Amino acid sequence: MRKAKGLLLIQDGLGDRPIYKLGRRTPLEAANTPNMDNLARNAITGLMDPLAPGVRVGTDVGHLALFGYNPLRTYWGRGPIEARGVNIELKTQDVALRCNFATVDDEMNVIDRRAGRIREGTNALASALSGMVLEGDIEVIFRLATEHRAVLVLRGDHLSPEITNTDPGPASVGEPVRTCQPTEPGLRLAKRTANAINEFVSRSHEILSKHPVNIKRVDEGKLPANIVLTRGAGSALKMRTITERFGLKGACVAGESTVIGVARMAGFDIFTSPRFTANVDTSLEDKSRHALEALKQHDLVVLHLKGTDILSHDNKPLEKMHFIERVDEMIGQLVAKIEPDVYIALAADHSTPCEIGEHTADPVPVLIHGPDVLVDNVVSYGERNCQKGGLNRITANQFLLSLLDLMGFTVRYGY
């Protein structure tokens, strides 16, 4: 079958709901996006549900689905994805956990789950925790991810990921740090693992409270990153890479460790840089340049942008709109430099309506632009315009397969 290349741009948490001060339009609808609209005019558009209508997902599950995996079969906790994101190669017995640097008061109640979104000195804090030994013989690998996020890997025999979170979760200000426990009573390995986690959290509080980085932060009136909260425990995943499944070479341009983790598990080559901050201040120019470079040697290039999601969680619709306009400029520059036979797809991993401040199940607008797609009548990229698109309403798996089919990489059932 004829083969073609494809570029998939993912704007994290792009989907939104009507916002009064934007004239009852979403940030995407309100934004001035001539380049996305140009793509839409010559594309097939539609609505995409990460898993299914009405099902909310995290960034990890949303990306697993967009990378062509069925998260209901391949998802065993965010920890292993994050571990791959920070380039830790998990061994079979390892248990990996997603962590936050957080701030607690003297009674171990959570003041801020993100320690004031700490960005400076975090490498030094992470180093101070890595290498400790728990329960006599469990080795700790602790590595910084992006911003206040980190990864904890427990390495040793007789461990189990069937444990609960110590992180009390979003909207938990004032709540105490939870005690890690087996997910069900009687799980012996899980009990041992939970003990190790509780020891780790407790020692993290001791070590971090005295750390110079935090003493300086307190002096400056900032929240200290005086504890590590854990969640999303899981073991190594066994996934067939996208190369094995479809015979294509993939690349992912991203700064966020979750997305990098999923991409690595899918067998994608990673293009990243310290200037990819997984935030609003990421270098769009560098991302664009890396994507063009990656397209030379790869069939499918995924370009991920986190800024839209960050601004949504912080309920900043106007800033989200402006960020989308900056992305639109980047798209304009990209399109001008891409060969016309390359398929260009726009998508999002999930919706994050600003006024909700969390991921919701609202479907996201998507489009595929390319030389021979059945162009529909939609002339602007937006949540409501794409409701009338020719793709109709499909899932993230189906969307990726549709893109791969246009690119000539799908497998045929039957003769």
Place this chain on the structure above:
Amino acid sequence: MRKAKGLLLIQDGLGDRPIYKLGRRTPLEAANTPNMDNLARNAITGLMDPLAPGVRVGTDVGHLALFGYNPLRTYWGRGPIEARGVNIELKTQDVALRCNFATVDDEMNVIDRRAGRIREGTNALASALSGMVLEGDIEVIFRLATEHRAVLVLRGDHLSPEITNTDPGPASVGEPVRTCQPTEPGLRLAKRTANAINEFVSRSHEILSKHPVNIKRVDEGKLPANIVLTRGAGSALKMRTITERFGLKGACVAGESTVIGVARMAGFDIFTSPRFTANVDTSLEDKSRHALEALKQHDLVVLHLKGTDILSHDNKPLEKMHFIERVDEMIGQLVAKIEPDVYIALAADHSTPCEIGEHTADPVPVLIHGPDVLVDNVVSYGERNCQKGGLNRITANQFLLSLLDLMGFTVRYGY
């Protein structure tokens, strides 16, 4: 429940993509089809995916789905479907394979997988191969299907369909005939079956090379059908017929053995004729006449046309357009003679875009016309018009069930 009759017309490989020389329209969009458009104006329309968005299928799987079966549960190779197509009743232990008459050079490299699409003398060639005995006690039943296609059934004890193809597949010119092997090492019955197949292929080459039909072909400068290539091994399927499932009487008007095979497995009565060539030169008048005849005694009549798919594989968009226009005339004559209370449905088993030359996962346009359907705003039958149809986007199974429901034949879940 009130019962009504239905006619389902399947245009094989109908779906296409925009073609430059047709004004960026598909052959169906470009064709002058007043009768299909008349149906569309008074129908509910939509898009149909054979299995799911982004999933490519073969004619066999596409038809299993359109006849109401879940191919993921009922599909075990094309051989058994083809065997039913040429009216061989499989025994439990039989292994059936799909075959091509092909042309190889002296080094057993494939020159043409279809022996120049041979159509004459093939019955004599098939007879020369049937009845041989392999591996001491395995009986060979070899029967011609349509054109260069045939069916091989191995009858004997201790056989297994878990074997690989000797046919190297499409785009294999110059490649050697493959050796048949078990699909996994260590399968004892499969090893014995593979040995039998290899013996059969080798003896087919000996016998056919010397056959008068081929000597004459070589004299005339045509490619000789000097070998049989095998693929799609499978055992007898156990499927509940459509009569058992829905209590309806079905008929299928078709010339192509795959479609006839699926229809027979589904319990449909077959209306066929030597003038149904499963190609462009089929007799549309005869098909139409048989369909009207079949409607007298049957609830659901499926009328299958292969020409659209053949012309797509050969990248002949203009000819495809003209063939569709001939089908449109046939539809006009049919509709004039059919009672107004009969539901008329138009569908396709999959898309075969001319410029790709292979089946793709693009959804196909469908419609259901009848006395009480919820007519939508679509006024012309085409890939893009049906994107806006009232059926939205559904699968082939769902499409057939929707038709059967209108006809009053579905089963109710719950009280």
